[in-house]
Amino acid sequence: MGRISYVNGRYLRHSQAMVSIEDRGYQFADGIYEVIAFYNRRFLDAGPHLDRLERSLRELSIPMPMGRRALEFVAQEILDRNDRNDGTLYFQITRGVARRDHLFPKNVKPSLVMTVGGMRSPKPAEFENGVAVIALPDQRWARRDIKSIGLLPNVLAKQRAAEAGAREAWLLGEDGMVLECAVSNNAIVNAKGEVITHPATHAILGGISRHVMLGLARGAGIKAIERPFSLAEAKAAKEAFITGTTSNVLPVVRIDGGAVGDGRPGPVTKLLQALYYDHIFKETGKRWN
Ligand SMILES: Cc1ncc(COP(=O)(O)O)c(C=O)c1O
DSSP states (O other): OOOEEEETTEEEEGGGOOOOTTBHHHHHOOEEEEEEEEETTEESSHHHHHHHHHHHHHHTTOOOSSOHHHHHHHHHHHHHTSOOSSEEEEEEEESOBOSSOSSOOSSOOOEEEEEEEOOOOOOHHHHHHOEEEEEEEOOOOSOTTSOBSOOHHHHHHHHHHHHTTOSEEEEEOTTSEEEEESSSEEEEEOTTSOEEEOOSSTTSOOOHHHHHHHHHHHHTTOOEEEOOEEHHHHHTSSEEEEEETTTEEEEEEEETTEESTTSSOOHHHHHHHHHHHHHHHHHHOOOOO
């Protein structure tokens, strides 16, 4: 079975799946996206991801291209038409195809594209031993809570991190507070074993895995505090980690070259990672370790 993608009502061979050069996603990054992981051909946290997709659209006054039920149906259909057990389903919805003009076009249907792809997860050794990150100024717009396809600052930050030998870039607000990462959220653990993560304001994307992690932490009796923290506080923390759809709970052991805690994944991070693996297992039957 070859790779099949969905474009505006049609299931196409991936190599033939195209959109117009006048699509407003291409012209203006006027659109949103969503990424849902699947394991054993079962979606992980599909409900919250689709809720966020609908919210992102609402915030930009882009109508849903079809009803929620129909969207869920197409999502299942595209999964069924692709021969992959574990991977990601990518959704992109733009304001549609129209003559290039900044104003919203009238009577234009939004464009909907769905593709199935691989996981691009960190390596098992990274989950086990942790990763390095660097801190960079956040250069994004003020509505980072919307999962916009305008990802140029994220692309540049991720590239700079890779060039510095780091897995992720931790993005700093103008006040020096840590917001989140180029493609994931982050958290630290203080000496009392409390988890601290930036609140889900307009300044960050409210990650679904961040939300799941907070629920798992609180369920296990770990105090989880949603407040900004500075880079200095992060560097002095006992533990640090990243959360994301493909990074799950990923330990961070170096920030800007300096060790976090003793330079190894700490007990709270490891517990949250194990609880997150349990969550994947309960939802999809997939065992991570
Ligand atoms: C900027 C940013 N923050 C956070 C996340 C994590 O969100 P989620 O846990 O829903 O994957 C992502 C995921 O793509 C992201 O791009």
